[in-house]
Amino acid sequence: MNRKFYDFWVGLFAVLGFAALAFLALRVANMQTVRQHETYKISAEFDNIGGLKVRAPIKSAGVVVGRVSGIALDPKRYRAVVSMELDRQYLFSRDASAEILTSGILGEQYIGVSPGAEETMLKDGDRIKLTSSAIVLEQLISQMLFNKAADGSSGGNKQ
C-alpha cells in the first residue's frame, strides 16, 4: 500500500463526491435561482396573503420571474406588505397588478403578476398599486353558506 495507491483512490473519491454535489446543484436544483445578483426589489400590499410563504415563486404568464423575499405586516393599516425580488431581465410597467394565486386546489400559493399598459417601468424599491388578495377557502365556503341561508330565508318570506 504505497502513497500512489492512496492518492489514486482518494482522488477518485473526491471526483465522485464533487460529481454528486454538481449533480445535486445542476440536475436536482435549478441553479438559476442562484443568479440572485441580477435582481431588483419591489413590494406590494395585500389585504390578506392567505398561506403565502417567503421564497414562494412570482410568476407572470406561468413563467417564474422572481421570488418572495419577505413578508411583513404594516402596523398602521394592518395590511400585509410583501417584498419581492424580480429577475432584472423581466421589467413590468408601473400599472402592473399582482394577485395571490394557488396552483391547483391544494397546491402552494404564489404571486401572479399581470402586465399593465403604461410606458414607465417599475424600478427598484417601487410598489405595485393594484393588488388582489388571496382567496381564502374558509371565507369562500362561509360566504357561500351565508348566501344560501340568505336565499333560503328570503324565499320563505315570499311564500
Added chain:
Amino acid sequence: MLDWGGRRISAIGAVLVNALMRAGFAARFLLAILLNSGTAFRRFGLTIREIYFTGVLSLIIILVSGLFVGMVLGLQGYDTLQRFGASEALGVLVSLSLVRELGPVVGGLLFASRAGSAITAEIGLMKATEQLSAMEMMAVNPIARVVGPRFWAGVISMPLLAAMFSAMGVLGGYVVGVLLIGVDSGSFWSQMQASVDFANDIMNGVIKSIVFGIAVSLIAVFEGYDADPTAEGVSGATTRTVVTSSLAILGLDFILTAFMFRGL
C-alpha cells in the same frame, strides 16, 4: 424507600456530572486538535491516507444504502402522492427528503458506524499497545500526528459521502418512479428543479453534513484517545462512539432544521 429514592437521585446526579465533565474534556480536546492541525495540512499525505480509510472504504455502504433508500422513497412516495393525483411531484418528495434530511442524517449514521467505530478502535488499540506513549517519547505529538489527520479526514469525507448518498437516492427514486412505475420523466425532473432550491435546500444539507462530520469525527477520536488501555476499554469506547454519534446526529439535526427551515 426514601433512601432508595435518594440514592437514585444521587446516582443520576453523578451520571450528569460525569457526562458534563466528559463534554468539557472533549471541548478541550477539540481545541487541542485545532491548535495541532498544522501537521494534518502541511503533510497532507497523512490525511489522504486517512481519507482512504474513512471515506473510500465507506463508499460501498453509502452508495448502496443511498440507492435503496431512494428506491423505497420512490415506492412509498408514489403510493401516497397518487391518492391526491400528485404523482408527478414524486421527484420533489424524493429529492427534498434526501438533500434536506436523509442524505446528511442516514449518511452520518452509516458513517459513524462504519468509519467512526474504526477510528476509535484504531486509536484505542494504539493507546493500549503504548504506541501513543512511544510516539510521545519520540517527541512527536500524537494529537498532531495521529488524531489530527483522522479528524480532518472525517470532516472532509462526510459531506462528500452525504452528497453521494443523496445523489444515489435521487437516482434510485428515478429508477423506481420513472422507469418502473412510469411517472412522466419530464415532470419528475422539472417539478424537482422548480421546487428544490440550491441555497436553501442543497447548501443547508451540505452544512448539516459538515456539522455531522465534525461531531462524529470528534466523538470518534476522543473516545479512542480516552479509552481505557484494555480490550474491554477499547470495545466499550467503540460502542460509545456509535451510540453517542448517532444521538448527536439526531439531536443536532433537530436543532439545525429548526434554524434552517423555520418559516419556509
Added chain:
Amino acid sequence: MGCFKIVVLAQRLPTLFSFRTVSSDPLVEIDNVTFAYDQRTILNGINLSIPKGKVVAIMGGSGCGKTTLLRLIGGQVRPSKGAVRVAGQVVNELKQDELYALRRKMGMLFQFGALFTDMSVFDNVAFQMREHTDLPESMIRDLVLMKLHAVGLRGAAHLLPSELSGGMARRVALARAIALDPMLMMYDEPFAGLDPISLGVIGQLIRRLNDALGATSIVVTHDVMESLAIVDYVYFVSAGSIVAEGTPEQIRASEMPFVHQFVKGEPDGPVPFHYPAPDYRDALVGGRNA
C-alpha cells in the same frame, strides 16, 4: 544533494560528539522523588544519579517501579514530590514544547516494544528521521538499514510488526530507539525474550553504541549476569527506594543479603516474591469458611 548531506551532518555533529568526554557530572539526577498511582505509593523518596557517558543498570523485583522510573525521566508521568533533572533541566517542570525538545535527545525502548503496527519494520525505524529531520529519502534508507543491520534484522525490513516474533520485535524496537543516536538511551528490559546468542550481541551493541556516540544509557533488566558484563554501575530498587548500588565488581563481591539473593536468584530473602497480600493460609481457610 551530496553537499546538502554534508551540511546536515555537520549540523548534527555537535550533538553527536559533545558528550564524548566521559565526565563524572551527572546527566540524570533523581532527587528525592516520590510517585504514586492513585493512592498506592510506588516510589518513595528515591535518589539516584547517572553520570554522563556511563551505562547504568537498574534492577529490582517485578513491579517495584523500574518502568515508572523511566517514565519519570522521560517526563511521561510527574512526581508528586522531588525533582527529576536531565541535562540540568527539571523534567517535571518543563512546558510541553521544552519537554518535546528534550525528548528529541532521548531514546526509549519500551518494555513491550510498542512498534507502530500500521507501518513496516523499515518505516518504524525511519519514523523519527522523517518526523524530525529533512534528510533525503536515500539517506534515510541507508541509515535505517544500518540500524537494522546492527540488530541483525536488515532482511526483515519489509515485514509488518505482526509478522515478527517477540524477540525480533524487541530488536526492531531497539533499532528504532537508537535511530537518531540520542544522548540518553533508556532500555526497558532489552534482553527479555532473546536467545543466548542475540542476548550477547545486543548486550555488546548497547555497550559499543554508548561508547561510540558518547551517550549515556540506562538499562532496566533482570538479566544479572549479562548486564554485569556490560554496565559501569548498578542500582537495586526495592520498596520504592535504592537499597544497594555499586560497580559490577562490588556487586559480585557484595555480602548484602539483598544483592546476594538477587545475583544468585534465590526465592527466599529480603526481596519478596509475592505482591503484598493478606496471609496465604488465612485467605484459603477464610475463603472456605465464607
